[in-house]
Amino acid sequence: MATLTPTAPVPAAPKAGPRPIHGEKRDAGRQSLVYLFLLVPMAALAAAVPFAWSTGLLSWTDIALTVGxxxxxxxxxxxxxxxxxxxxxxxxxxxxxxxxxxLGSMAVQGPVITWVADHRRHHAFSDKEGDPHSPWLFGTSAWALTKGFWHAHMGWMFEPRNTTNEERFAPDLLRDRDLVMIDKLFWVWTVATFALPAVLGGLITMSWQGAATAFFWAALVRVSALHHATWSTNSICHMIGERPFKSRDRAANFWPLALLSGGESWHNSHHADQTCARHGVKRGQIDTSARVIRLMEQAGWVTDVKWPTPERLARLAAD
Known part of the structure; x- marks a missing residue:
């Protein structure tokens, strides 16, 4: 089977040269923020069920804000x-x-240029040395895969030297003034994503309790739930699932995550055809992200959408 070559600027793995794959070690302050914005929401997620069970503090307003x-x-x-x-x-x-x-910045997964550079590096070295979050870097024994799962799911973010050279992997974004400004203002979007649910919860219920519970559910719990949905694409979807298309790595389709991940868990399909706007390319495969793109296209807000045409799918399945 053949694999489509992506047309987006995802660099190939370099042979050698003065521009390293990895960047400099993160400074202590930035590394501390990584711990703060990953572990605090995670603690809230772990406490969510017992908190709701013991206090009953989960209203329809909280649910609506969390889902929204x-x-x-x-x-x-x-x-x-x-x-x-x-x-x-x-x-x-x-x-x-x-x-x-x-909106991507408000997911608290890192500034846009950093996130894109990491992900392009992942595709350039997928499941090989240089991939920032492959679960297959330590071997295939039970212990190696346990270690690999932790590394792929979230451990890689706690390694201060596992940074990506943005000049190499995202030069186009570094030339975009809008994205550079949004990247620099990541702290503003982080504050907003935690503050807005509390403000809205307080205004809707006209109470401090409404503000507090909205902050707990629609800010802390929501951020951590989305973190794990995204991280599962890096870990679970490179370990188990179906591989109907040929790709040069172990990316797999894992249907149970399709709804929570917005269609990202059709990961084998994505790695086989990286620029395709739809990842769930087969009938019945839920892909809400593709639906959002389709609606924006129909509204005239986006153009040149790379949809999975019959010819494109035929090339994916060709021997």
Missing amino acids: FYLLTLHGITVGYHRLFTHGSFKPNRPVKIALAI
Whole structure:
């Protein structure tokens, strides 16, 4: 079977040269923020069920805000950070580009240029040395795969030297003034993603309790739930699942994650055809991110969408 070659600017693995794959070691302050914004929401997620059971503090307002912010920031990552900025699956107008970059930033998974550089490096070295988060870097024994799962799922973010050279892997984004500004203002979008649910919860219920529970559910729990949905694509979807298309790595389709991940868990399909705007290319494969792109295309907000045409799918399945 043949694999389509992506047309987005994902660099090939370098043979040698003065521009290293990895960047400098993260400074202590930035590494501390990684711990803060990953572990605090995770603690809230772990406490969510016993908290709701013991206090009963989960209202329909909390549920609506949690689902709403989850969907907005999820598609900021999947449609914006991933399919647009990393792979160039479509061309947006300027307001859509800016909105997607901000919504992706509000998922608290890192500034847009950093995220894209990491992900392009992942594709350049997928499941080989140089991949920032492959679960297959330590061997195939039970212990090696346990270690690999932890590394792929979230451990790689705690390694201060596992940074990516943005000049090498995201030079196009570094030339975009809008994205550079949004990248620099990542702290603003982080504050907003935690503050807005609390403000809205307080205003809707006209109470401090409403603000506090909305902050717990629609900010902390929602951020961590989305973190794990995204990280599962790096870990689970490179370990188990179906591989109907040929790719040069172990990316697999894992259907149970399709809805929570916005269609990102059709990962084998994506790695086989990286620039395609739809990852769930077969009938019945849920891909809400592709639906969002389709709606924007119908509204005239995006153009040049790379849809999975019969010819494109035929090349994927060719021997």
